[in-house]
Amino acid sequence: MSEIEKSELLDRFTYLSERESSDHLALNCPAEQLIEFCTVLRDEFQFDLLLDVTAIDWDVATPRFTGVYHFYSTVKQMYLRVASDCVDNIKPTLPSLVPLYSAADWHERETYDLMGIHYEGHPNLKRILMWDSYPYHPLRKDFPLAGIETPLPAEDVVEQTNLQVSAAPMMGGPFVSSGDGKMSQTEPKAKDESWNEEKGK
Amino acid sequence: MNKQTVAYDSKVEGEVIVTRADAVINWIRKNSVWPMPMGLACCAIELMAAGGSRFDISRFGMEVMRFSPRQADCMIVAGTVTYKMAEVVRRIYEQMGDPKWVVAMGACASSGGMYRSYATLQGVDRVVPVDVYVSGCPPRPEALLDAMIKLQEKIKNENSVKNLLTKHPIKKIRKDAVS
Ligand code: SF4
Numbered sequence: 559m560s561e562i563e564k565s566e567l568l569d570r571f572t573y574l575s576e577r578e579s580s581d582h583l584a585l586n587c588p589a590e591q592l593i594e595f596c597t598v599l600r601d602e603f604q605f606d607l608l609l610d611v612t613a614i615d616w617d618v619a620t621p622r623f624t625g626v627y628h629f630y631s632t633v634k635q636m637y638l639r640v641a642s643d644c645v646d647n648i649k650p651t652l653p654s655l656v657p658l659y660s661a662a663d664w665h666e667r668e669t670y671d672l673m674g675i676h677y678e679g680h681p682n683l684k685r686i687l688m689w690d691s692y693p694y695h696p697l698r699k700d701f702p703l704a705g706i707e708t709p710l711p712a713e714d715v716v717e718q719t720n721l722q723v724s725a726a727p728m729m730g731g732p733f734v735s736s737g738d739g740k741m742s743q744t745e746p747k748a749k750d751e752s753w754n755e756e757k758g759k
Numbered sequence: 760m761n762k763q764t765v766a767y768d769s770k771v772e773g774e775v776i777v778t779r780a781d782a783v784i785n786w787i788r789k790n791s792v793w794p795m796p797m798g799l800a801c802c803a804i805e806l807m808a809a810g811g812s813r814f815d816i817s818r819f820g821m822e823v824m825r826f827s828p829r830q831a832d833c834m835i836v837a838g839t840v841t842y843k844m845a846e847v848v849r850r851i852y853e854q855m856g857d858p859k860w861v862v863a864m865g866a867c868a869s870s871g872g873m874y875r876s877y878a879t880l881q882g883v884d885r886v887v888p889v890d891v892y893v894s895g896c897p898p899r900p901e902a903l904l905d906a907m908i909k910l911q912e913k914i915k916n917e918n919s920v921k922n923l924l925t926k927h928p929i930k931k932i933r934k935d936a937v938s
Contacts, residue, residue: 721845723877
């Protein structure tokens, strides 16, 4: 985005602030003004493509969740990143961009599924990757990568197989090469080899 | 007469071949395996290659890939099985008629592979009984063919008549207190 447009935006919308970025222009926008700002972005600044909707979990910091949007202008061939903090740490909420960009539909469902951001006004906000009754949001910082024991929803299958989601720890991993020496001698292996599946039981 | 005849000799036996029912049934079954490609991830690409002309799975009578479980007797699980998909895999397995076999193709299907995470089932043998495991990520088509030949060996030694006359034995899945 050219410098002129950037200052134009910052002058016109006083609630915007510039965000630290190592590539494209990035702006902070408060959640209440997000719809208003994005409407202008789309209609007046030709950012016609919503590329990505995601979120950041800052763990113990407040605000804990920040929604992140990537826009692209096919006219100006330019990227723009917009970040928006969620006020509530317990039930993080952002306005849904589906009325503006239909691309937001599945992206917001994914972010809701994995990060637990609630998009207000979304026409069909349900999980997209995990099953509907899954109780957690797995990409949050307090969720262990290995997973948490969870029952599966299909009763008939569970009855036959006794299957449930069980934690899958890394068995001494991650499996990395030490990188010093010949490749034949430095194959990737677990750092902690005392662990194995038998002992882990 | 010092020339020994080991196999069928028309002069001696005429139009009749004597054999065991098991041998015939197994011979038929093993040379007409109809696989169901349960292609769930990247391994499925190698499975497709195995069906192509270069590797040509039809040399072993297995080219009739069926996308309906009712018409198939060997499920080839090729790919990463997530917990969400696990129930589907099990249901499809149950819809296959007996006798049926399962090949776990690749590291993911066999053990979860590199995906030790909250979403991935750590080995499809926890939902369906696996007959042959294929290592590799992905296994080469030759490895899959090798596994299918191993499966043929396995089919060859089954008690088919007994299984036909009694209730078909239910194969066991792996049950353990998972790590
Ligand atoms: S074993 Fe490797 S190639 Fe096969 S599905 Fe898993 S990741 Fe893909």
